[in-house]
Amino acid sequence: MKAQTTIKDIAKALNISPSTVSRALKDHPDISQKTKDAVNQVAEELDYHPNTIAQSLRKSRSNTIGVVVPELVHHFFASVISGIEDVAYKAGYRVVICQTNEDVEREKQNVSALISSRVDGILCSMTKETRDFKHFKSVQKRNIPLIFFDRIANEVKADSVVVQDYEGAFQAVEHLISQGCRRIAHFKGPDSLLITKQRINGFHDAMREHKLPVEQDLIIEADNRDLARATIRQMVESGAPLPDGIFCVNDNVAVGALLQLREMGVKVPEQVKIIGFEDDVTFTQLTDPQISSVVQPSFEMGQLATHMFLDELARKESHPDKILEIKTPRIEVLKTKVVVRGSSCEKVWEEEKNRRVQE
Amino acid sequence: MKAQTTIKDIAKALNISPSTVSRALKDHPDISQKTKDAVNQVAEELDYHPNTIAQSLRKSRSNTIGVVVPELVHHFFASVISGIEDVAYKAGYRVVICQTNEDVEREKQNVSALISSRVDGILCSMTKETRDFKHFKSVQKRNIPLIFFDRIANEVKADSVVVQDYEGAFQAVEHLISQGCRRIAHFKGPDSLLITKQRINGFHDAMREHKLPVEQDLIIEADNRDLARATIRQMVESGAPLPDGIFCVNDNVAVGALLQLREMGVKVPEQVKIIGFEDDVTFTQLTDPQISSVVQPSFEMGQLATHMFLDELARKESHPDKILEIKTPRIEVLKTKVVVRGSSCEKVWEEEKNRRVQE
Numbered sequence: 001m002k003a004q005t006t007i008k009d010i011a012k013a014l015n016i017s018p019s020t021v022s023r024a025l026k027d028h029p030d031i032s033q034k035t036k037d038a039v040n041q042v043a044e045e046l047d048y049h050p051n052t053i054a055q056s057l058r059k060s061r062s063n064t065i066g067v068v069v070p071e072l073v074h075h076f077f078a079s080v081i082s083g084i085e086d087v088a089y090k091a092g093y094r095v096v097i098c099q100t101n102e103d104v105e106r107e108k109q110n111v112s113a114l115i116s117s118r119v120d121g122i123l124c125s126m127t128k129e130t131r132d133f134k135h136f137k138s139v140q141k142r143n144i145p146l147i148f149f150d151r152i153a154n155e156v157k158a159d160s161v162v163v164q165d166y167e168g169a170f171q172a173v174e175h176l177i178s179q180g181c182r183r184i185a186h187f188k189g190p191d192s193l194l195i196t197k198q199r200i201n202g203f204h205d206a207m208r209e210h211k212l213p214v215e216q217d218l219i220i221e222a223d224n225r226d227l228a229r230a231t232i233r234q235m236v237e238s239g240a241p242l243p244d245g246i247f248c249v250n251d252n253v254a255v256g257a258l259l260q261l262r263e264m265g266v267k268v269p270e271q272v273k274i275i276g277f278e279d280d281v282t283f284t285q286l287t288d289p290q291i292s293s294v295v296q297p298s299f300e301m302g303q304l305a306t307h308m309f310l311d312e313l314a315r316k317e318s319h320p321d322k323i324l325e326i327k328t329p330r331i332e333v334l335k336t337k338v339v340v341r342g343s344s345c346e347k348v349w350e351e352e353k354n355r356r357v358q359e
Numbered sequence: 360m361k362a363q364t365t366i367k368d369i370a371k372a373l374n375i376s377p378s379t380v381s382r383a384l385k386d387h388p389d390i391s392q393k394t395k396d397a398v399n400q401v402a403e404e405l406d407y408h409p410n411t412i413a414q415s416l417r418k419s420r421s422n423t424i425g426v427v428v429p430e431l432v433h434h435f436f437a438s439v440i441s442g443i444e445d446v447a448y449k450a451g452y453r454v455v456i457c458q459t460n461e462d463v464e465r466e467k468q469n470v471s472a473l474i475s476s477r478v479d480g481i482l483c484s485m486t487k488e489t490r491d492f493k494h495f496k497s498v499q500k501r502n503i504p505l506i507f508f509d510r511i512a513n514e515v516k517a518d519s520v521v522v523q524d525y526e527g528a529f530q531a532v533e534h535l536i537s538q539g540c541r542r543i544a545h546f547k548g549p550d551s552l553l554i555t556k557q558r559i560n561g562f563h564d565a566m567r568e569h570k571l572p573v574e575q576d577l578i579i580e581a582d583n584r585d586l587a588r589a590t591i592r593q594m595v596e597s598g599a600p601l602p603d604g605i606f607c608v609n610d611n612v613a614v615g616a617l618l619q620l621r622e623m624g625v626k627v628p629e630q631v632k633i634i635g636f637e638d639d640v641t642f643t644q645l646t647d648p649q650i651s652s653v654v655q656p657s658f659e660m661g662q663l664a665t666h667m668f669l670d671e672l673a674r675k676e677s678h679p680d681k682i683l684e685i686k687t688p689r690i691e692v693l694k695t696k697v698v699v700r701g702s703s704c705e706k707v708w709e710e711e712k713n714r715r716v717q718e
Contacts, residue, residue, distance in 0.1 A: 096456065098453070
């Protein structure tokens with residue numbers, strides 16, 4: 001059985017030369033429309049697929065963008081990818097996605113594999129554990145555009161898109177303070193990630209701005225649902241006075257804290273107010289009370305990252321002699337917004353209850 | 360600037376032949392450990408990446424599995440992909456993922472692109488709209504293993520993994536009947552998908568088994584949250600008596616129905632009992648009441664699909680002369696399980712309320 005139809009097969013079927021077929025398939029002006037139509041029809045009939053591997057060896061273009069993300073189960077990343085595809089497909093690029101599962105070794109493996117398969121660019125959000133950046137520098141050395149989004153590395157000079165993590169955190173804490181909170185806890189992410197570091201800084205600066213003391217034992221690393229639950233359990237069981245507000249590094253942490261407090265008989269928002277930072281829109285409005293959050297434009301982040309890749313590719317192709325390092329990295333910062341729901345505001349919580357008072 | 364380090368560069372640096380370098384990199388027994396160590400060290404220093412495109416032209420292997428799924432925002436598919444990666448990486452394969460966004464044209468484009476980039480196999484879950492199967496037959500004609508999971512096509516003879524959609528639906532409806540429901544509605548998916556057709560059949564057969572009439576206007580196509588909300592709104596506003604139970608084609612539909620009923624003053628589970636079919640575990644336990652569901656082993660589905668690909672590849676390589684068509688397709692069916700929560704059972708709903716009675 002024959003594995004692949006080639007240009008030669010089409011040429012033979014039409015009794016014309018392979019180079020005519022090749023040019024017809026590329027819509028070359030020297031070839032008549034009649035010939036082009038015939039070639040395209042036979043190509044369709046013989047189920048011809050261009051061998052992109054051989055093509056990419058010749059013109060070193062694969063028309064593929066590689067995307068590397070930590071975890072696809074996070075709604076946030078799925079949404080960024082939709083934004084990437086939205087721009088990429090319109091520009092004639094296809095998108096292949098690799099997931100690292102927060103494993104640096106797999107991140108290195110994925111990046112190396114994408115380099116080897118000659119993608120035209122890599123869009124990446126790092127793992128929590130990435131401390132060594134050699135694999136990214138290796139991308140840049142090859143003059144392949146590398147764009148970071150969300151989780152970026154200051155250590156690598158690359159174009160990147162982030163959101164206002166610092167400002168969002170600052171505003172979230174100010175909101176808790178405006179609701180009467182004085183002893184505010186922060187369930188934080190790892191210091192290794194710039195985004196979580198920014199959120200920690202925003203927390204500290206908002207407390208300082210409002211002359212509120214930061215209690216060190218109320219700053220706890222807990223960046224998933226289970227850790228949030230365990231942290232709340234410890235806090236309640238210790239018998240020490242609870243904080244009156246918690247700023248959580250993401251929505252999954254906020255939901256874990258909310259459910260655990262509720263199960264242990266602590267009232268949210270009356271006794272403890274909670275606000276998260278958007279990572280999953282699918283559930284923040286399902287709980288009682290609903291969860292306040294700092295929302296971020298994830299779809300737009302994907303769109304913008306892809307536009308930056310296209311710009312970078314165009315720049316590179318118009319100045320093939322210049323190397324990337326000479327350019328100052330372009331950093332785009334997208335706006336965040338505090339969305340107040342019942343978990344951080346008694347008035348809104350009353351409204352949420354009234355909306356289903358008929359029960 | 361030099362784009363890629365080659366084997367020749369390593370050979371030159373060590374003053375040995377390129378073929379020695381090549382064999383050393385492949386851990387060939389004829390090469391001394393000392394030479395291998397030296398070669399690997401220089402390869403590391405010069406940041407050498409094997410050119411897999413050139414390699415795959417030579418040995419027609421890319422060590423890549425292509426995965427095509429409808430939507431990554433669905434937790435179900437993200438979980439299947441984790442299962443695929445779990446087996447694939449251990450077997451030395453990397454995984455590239457393409458998303459179709461329920462668009463048949465993009466599905467064709469993705470499949471064609473994966474063929475062109477010479478993946479070793481394709482694991483696919485079809486779009487809702489796929490009615491034409493030429494692109495899949497095109498994969499098989501090339502002797503590339505093609506495995507379907509979840510959303511499969513009877514029209515294509517291929518190995519596939521599904522869950523007990525019929526049995527799961529049957530059991531879900533029997534559960535509603537055991538809870539006292541007599542007028543049961545089904546919010547169904549499109550008839551084009553085998554899985555949703557199976558769920559419809561399970562619904563009908565369970566009703567027939569229990570000698571309950573099926574009311575045609577209680578079978579409504581509504582396969583996402585918004586459609587479920589709109590359907591409930593119409594039902595309530597029409598003033599006609601509501602069904603006492605709803606079997607929903609997935610959890611997103613169940614959550615939409617639940618929230619809309621609650622907002623319109625209808626009590627769940629007291630007046631209407633609801634059960635879904637698992638597509639997202641992240642939120643079924645967040646609502647009041649929590650949502651009953653038919654749970655399916657998505658991670659295991661991904662693992663099994665990948666094992667089937669590896670089996671198929673081994674079979675193909677040991678009998679390169681035989682074509683795929685002669686084999687009877689292997690269909691694996693994974694077990695589902697009804698998980699009862701408050702949305703379909705008053706007793707469980709009381710327990711859920713008691714668990715936070717301290718409030």
